[in-house]
Amino acid sequence: MNDKKLMIKSKGILNQIGLLGVIAVLCIIFTCLNSTFIAAANLMNIVRQSAVMIIVAMGVTFVMISGELDLSIGGVACLTGMVVSKLLTSGVSIPVAILIGLLLGALLGLFNGILTTKFNLPSMIVTLATMNLANGSASLITGGTAIYNLPQEFEFLGRGFIFGIPAQVVFMVILVIICGIVLSKTLIGRYALAIGGNADVAKLAGISVIKYKLLYFVFCSLCASFAGMILTSRLATGQPNLASNMMMDTLTAVVLGGTAMSGGEGSIAGSVMGALLLTIISNGLTINGVNSFWQMIISALILIATIIARRKKD
Incomplete structure (x- = not known):
């Protein structure tokens, strides 16, 4: 076992x-x-652009390490952004609106986790359904139109600065540090690796597989909800098509970072570097005038190539 871990x-x-x-x-x-x-x-712009993807990647990393997939992150981010925007324009205070947004994310994550673990359904199908459910609900809230006139103070999440550093970058760094410690130094992280490596063996070892998978799904959706609020704050509007590329970009970043889609392997540092790599490619292509549609194609090709390369190595 030690040899396998070392490898x-x-x-x-x-x-x-x-x-x-x-x-x-x-x-x-x-x-x-x-x-x-x-x-x-521009270098600071790259870090700022990658911050949201890295935040979401933290949650996706834990879910994937445990052997599951969460494709609902874009829908969760979108729905959270629309709900929070609606609350803010209705007079609800910013702290309460943010708290409700996080609670919504937690409930969607719990929903994904329960259907996956309690009903033994494939997480890919469950979270894909949740993505459509969330995206549809986001459009229904305002009939598919954007929400404007958000409080100026709310813009701090996506446009503010803390000691001269973009607030979203500060939030990202704090989350990365916490996730790095949790994955490498706590039972929550070790159990994720054990469950992803072999859920049956983990269960025999006394690990509550269902409980911890629920925890990973909830955390993943919380990260997506927080990211959705940051994006909404950055745009200063609630957009019904928010985070349309989040799922593809984040999954690509996490897989690029070395997290196995079959579970049992991955790291926080790898996911961060995967997200930075994708952002650098996007930024570099944009600066050189390459069409954004080509960027989407390139991102998809990178994901396919990475999966093929990892499968050959395995």
């Missing part, structure tokens, strides 16, 4: 070194193509 850890480290190499090469290429890429303002 997985070594593979994860090698994957992270490889990602760093790719990031470095891409930065050199994009800088040669357009010198503004390496400007301090």
Whole structure:
């Protein structure tokens, strides 16, 4: 068992070194193509752009390590953004609206977890249904139109600064540190790896598989809800089509970071670097005038290539 853990850890480290190499090469290429890429303002913009994806990736990482998938994150983010926007324009205070938004996320995560664990349904199908449920509900709230005139104070989440650093970046860094500690130093993280490695063996070892999977699904949806509020704050409007690419981008980032889709393997650092890599590609292509539709195609191709490469290694 120790040899297996050492092998997985070594593979994860090698994957992270490889990602760093790719990031470095891409930065050199994009800088040669357009010198503004390496400007301090653009580098900070890359970190800011990646912050939301990294926040969502934290939750997805735990779910995937435990051997499940959550495809509902984009819908959860969208619905949360619309509900919070509706509450704010109805006179509800910002703290209460944010709390309700997080509670909504937790309930959707619990819904995913219960259907997956208690009813033994495939998480991919369950969360795909939840995604459509959430997206449909978001459009029904206002008939598919945007919500405007949000309180200016709410914009702090997506546009504010803390000691000169974008607030969303500060939130992201805090969450990454906490998740890194939880995954590597606590039973919650170790159990995720054990459950994803072999749920039956984990159950025989006395681990409450259902309880911990519920926890991972709830946490994942909480991250998506928080991300949805940050995006809504950044746009200063509630958009019924918010986070349309969140699911594809985040899954690609997590898989790129070395998290196995079959579970039992993954890291917080890897997911962060995967998200940064995708953001660098998107930013570099945008600076050089590449159409956004091509960026979507490239993201999909990267995901497919990564899955094929990992399957061959396994």
